[in-house]
Amino acid sequence: xxxxxxxxxxxxxxxxxxxxxxxxGYGLRRMERRLKxxxxxxxxxxxxFVFAAQMVNFPLLVLPASGHLIGGVLAAVMLGPWAGAVVxxxxxxxxxxxxxxxxxxxxxxxFLNLGxxxxxxxxxxxxxxxxxxxxxxGVLIGAMVAAxxxxxxxxxxxxxxxxxxxxxxxxxxxxxxxxxxxxxxxLGEAMITGLVLRSVLAVRPDLVFEEQxxxxxxxxxxxxxxxxxGASLAVAAFLAPLxxxxxxxxxxVGGRLGFLTGEGSAMIDGPMADYTIxxxxxxxxxxxxxxxxxxxxxxxxxxxxxxxxxxxRASRGPIDPDSPGAGAGGGPGAHAx
Amino acid sequence: MRLDRLEPDGSxxxxxxxxxxxxxxxxxxxxxxxVVATPFGAWRPLGVSGMLLAFLVGIxxxxxxxxxxxxxxxxxxxxxxxAIVAPSHPEAAELGPWRVGLTIVAKxxxxxxxxxxxxxxxxxxxxxxxxxxxxVPTALVATLHLMYRYLFVLADQLGRMARARRSRSFxxxxxxxxxxxxGLIAALMLRSFERGERVHSAMLARGWDGTIRSLDxxxxxxxxxxx
Numbered sequence: 001x002x003x004x005x006x007x008x009x010x011x012x013x014x015x016x017x018x019x020x021x022x023x024x025g026y027g028l029r030r031m032e033r034r035l036k037x038x039x040x041x042x043x044x045x046x047x048x049f050v051f052a053a054q055m056v057n058f059p060l061l062v063l064p065a066s067g068h069l070i071g072g073v074l075a076a077v078m079l080g081p082w083a084g085a086v087v088x089x090x091x092x093x094x095x096x097x098x099x100x101x102x103x104x105x106x107x108x109x110x111f112l113n114l115g116x117x118x119x120x121x122x123x124x125x126x127x128x129x130x131x132x133x134x135x136x137x138g139v140l141i142g143a144m145v146a147a148x149x150x151x152x153x154x155x156x157x158x159x160x161x162x163x164x165x166x167x168x169x170x171x172x173x174x175x176x177x178x179x180x181x182x183x184x185x186x187l188g189e190a191m192i193t194g195l196v197l198r199s200v201l202a203v204r205p206d207l208v209f210e211e212q213x214x215x216x217x218x219x220x221x222x223x224x225x226x227x228x229x230g231a232s233l234a235v236a237a238f239l240a241p242l243x244x245x246x247x248x249x250x251x252x253v254g255g256r257l258g259f260l261t262g263e264g265s266a267m268i269d270g271p272m273a274d275y276t277i278x279x280x281x282x283x284x285x286x287x288x289x290x291x292x293x294x295x296x297x298x299x300x301x302x303x304x305x306x307x308x309x310x311x312x313r314a315s316r317g318p319i320d321p322d323s324p325g326a327g328a329g330g331g332p333g334a335h336a337x
Numbered sequence: 338m339r340l341d342r343l344e345p346d347g348s349x350x351x352x353x354x355x356x357x358x359x360x361x362x363x364x365x366x367x368x369x370x371x372v373v374a375t376p377f378g379a380w381r382p383l384g385v386s387g388m389l390l391a392f393l394v395g396i397x398x399x400x401x402x403x404x405x406x407x408x409x410x411x412x413x414x415x416x417x418x419x420a421i422v423a424p425s426h427p428e429a430a431e432l433g434p435w436r437v438g439l440t441i442v443a444k445x446x447x448x449x450x451x452x453x454x455x456x457x458x459x460x461x462x463x464x465x466x467x468x469x470x471x472x473v474p475t476a477l478v479a480t481l482h483l484m485y486r487y488l489f490v491l492a493d494q495l496g497r498m499a500r501a502r503r504s505r506s507f508x509x510x511x512x513x514x515x516x517x518x519x520g521l522i523a524a525l526m527l528r529s530f531e532r533g534e535r536v537h538s539a540m541l542a543r544g545w546d547g548t549i550r551s552l553d554x555x556x557x558x559x560x561x562x563x564x
Binding site for chain 1: 481
């Protein structure tokens with residue numbers, strides 16, 4: 001979902017814009033260094049691919065609605081973290097400028113959520129898992145877990161941006177609900193990413209991005225910090241709602257001791273009090289449970305999908321006739337550039 | 338999302354179509370910033386900008402109905418967010434949640450229509466030429482250029498692949514849709530990769546040096562004719 005103009009407050013727009021501009025510029029520079037001028041051709045076409053892939057609708061089995069791939073982690077796995085972020089940014093720019101989907105001034109916030117956090121943050125989660133497991137199953141499981149987290153983390157970042165636009169007081173509750181809803185939505189993203197990667201790994205495993213091994217010390221540290229940041233954000237996502245009863249306790253104590261008198265007490269006795277007593281503990285526990293169940297589910301699904309990649313089919317050429325859907329439209333006309 | 342009807346057609350060209358892309362782009366950005374910066378509860382400036390926008394749509398020669406329909410398709414997201422934000426917005430204490438929510442919806446309606454108007458009167462390649470003139474890095478402009486050019490090619494290819502699949506499978510179960518659609522995406526991705534490499538070799542063969550040249554940018558020898 002793209003944030004339209006003027007849902008976020010002006011300071012948030014400026015701050016996210018600045019972060020996004022810096023991140024986009026850095027990503028563009030790194031991409032240029034790695035791929036030279038070929039980058040523009042490949043990145044442009046891959047951005048068009050992400051845009052087109054987002055048009056494929058996946059029917060939800062329980063509801064008469066459909067969802068689609070976001071593709072941040074898929075792009076990062078295939079092209080590398082920063083190139084993936086740039087591709088997502090390009091998609092967002094065209095969507096905002098030509099389709100009015102997402103505000104122009106909210107481009108920074110959207111790029112922060114769907115580009116930097118989904119691609120770069122998702123890659124920071126994917127890379128350690130891929131290394132730990134190794135091989136094609138490593139790529140698959142890492143990408144699926146990362147895809148799940150990327151949806152979760154972007155939604156939480158969105159919640160924080162909304163909250164910073166004027167209602168910090170309700171942040172824990174919103175974070176809890178966002179985490180709960182997007183833990184389910186993220187399963188869809190993880191499944192699609194896994195299914196797509198399974199087909200790609202069966203046919204052209206050589207196309208999956210692999211970082212050059214000549215990692216210098218600074219790069220290694222940067223990766224460590226990034227990975228740690230991603231992991232701690234992920235943990236915080238599930239612990240933040242749990243911490244909120246404590247927060248309310250603080251307000252309660254504050255009220256008791258007379259810190260919060262006058263105007264403040266009216267606010268505390270308002271609708272928020274109801275929420276904290278009835279709604280909050282449920283959301284918190286459900287969120288923590290959703291985090292645990294989601295991680296295990298995605299991991300197990302990755303294991304199952306990883307087993308079904310048949311090895312040794314890489315030599316068959318670019319299009320695999322056995323993989324579902326790949327044979328469709330494989331006529332000579334479809335290949336003409 | 339439908340991709341057609343994006344390139345402005347020359348047939349209904351009004352005065353706005355003939356304006357320089359640098360002017361229309363700057364004006365649209367200025368309009369969006371002005372609308373967003375309008376304080377809450379200030380209905381008069383919003384009304385004035387709405388009238389200005391209506392006037393521009395009127396002289397542009399673009400059917401207002403089509404513009405509104407495309408804008409309305411984006412409104413559910415805005416409505417939902419407005420409903421979430423309005424009750425606890427800091428301004429809601431003074432103005433009441435309804436007026437805050439209405440302001441958010443109205444502002445977003447104006448900015449969405451303004452961007453759609455820009456997209457309808459100024460072709461995307463002219464916007465990109467204007468961006469290049471504003472010293473936006475060449476790498477970004479070229480990437481956007483290529484992305485936009487191949488967006489329709491890939492969307493067509495996706496449509497062909499989906500049609501071919503439909504014509505070969507007589508009844509589709511809903512639970513099959515996921516692996517089949519994912520296979521579709523995977524095949525499209527591989528073809529996009531290969532297409533990218535082919536296109537790059539072909540461009541190198543024609544002397545590509547990393548800059549996009551166009552006959553109808555701001556530096557073009559003569560302005561583009563609407564015919």
